[in-house]
């Protein structure tokens with residue numbers, strides 16, 4: 001998959017793409033439906049998205065809300081067969097374009113798109129002034145086809161949306177999130193160094209940053225772990241703590257995963273940790289022994305859950 005960050009000076013091989021437009025945070029089942037409609041169009045399959053996420057630009061003080069990093073999104077889109085990712089820099093030049101300017105300068109003249117697929121609630125251009133009806137008019141005027149996907153409803157009747165996935169995760173319901181995502185909610189990234197305390201407790205944990213990401217409910221989870229590279233590459237079961245470690249007066253949330261039946265050095269190795277079930281909120285215990293027995297119980301519970309998947 002090629003990643004392009006500008007819409008100017010696009011070479012001929014990247015023009016004429018059939019493109020799904022959106023933020024694609026989570027790459028959930030609704031996004032995948034939009035992508036399938038783009039797949040049926042002429043030309044290479046593309047996704048047009050923005051980086052940073054426009055909400056990060058408009059509301060820089062808001063708490064982190066993203067379900068995935070730009071890298072994790074790109075990797076997932078590549079797996080779904082996307083050939084060109086137009087990951088446009090969401091700067092003041094781009095955000096200042098009117099709906100008409102965006103359609104003409106970016107979609108038509110810049111990228112030369114053949115087909116544009118969006119969800120029914122899509123808005124675009126300065127002040128979010130353009131909607132799907134406007135986009136269709138511009139498509140007719142500037143020469144690209146516009147296809148609109150209905151909003152996908154989940155089993156519960158609620159819309160499959162990044163917002164509803166964030167809510168499910170905040171509620172400690174990763175299975176509900178997974179039903180909307182079409183896959184487990186995953187935290188992806190390299191293993192970083194921690195306090196070197198885990199090994200002393202008998203539970204070494206592979207630590208990962210959660211910077212910029214939406215925080216699921218803090219506590220312990222049964223997890224599926226993919227070690228993506230290196231001598232230990234493969235899939236493992238584990239138990240993870242997502243939180244601030246009140247036991248040790250921590251304040252910055254991270255994800256710490258104990259891999260079952262594993263020994264080895266994972267520092268710097270990219271992992272993908274999928275949240276399967278929330279087990280319990282994080283706690284401050286009366287002494288280390290109490291924490292260790294609870295971690296033992298967490299691991300037993302996680303093993304049983306994961307065995308039955």
Ligand SMILES: Cc1cc2nc3c(=O)[nH]c(=O)nc-3n(C[C@H](O)[C@H](O)[C@H](O)COP(=O)(O)O)c2cc1C
Nearest residue numbers: 194195196197198239241245246247258282283298
């Ligand atoms: C299954 C599991 C459950 C945990 N539960 C808690 C908890 O309830 N409270 C807490 O403060 N830390 C909890 N932790 C985090 C440990 O305190 C943490 O992994 C340990 O301090 C090691 O930190 P280090 O990797 O920086 O060395 C848990 C970790 C695991 C793997």
Ligand SMILES: Nc1ncnc2c1ncn2[C@@H]1O[C@H](COP(=O)(O)OP(=O)(O)O)[C@@H](O)[C@H]1O
Nearest residue numbers: 193194195196198199204205206259265266267
């Ligand atoms: N079963 C295991 N699960 C997770 N990490 C393990 C395991 N066995 C060994 N490790 C290694 O130990 C490191 C964690 O040990 P720990 O004492 O918790 O150190 P840190 O505080 O740096 O996370 C991991 O990053 C990994 O390299």
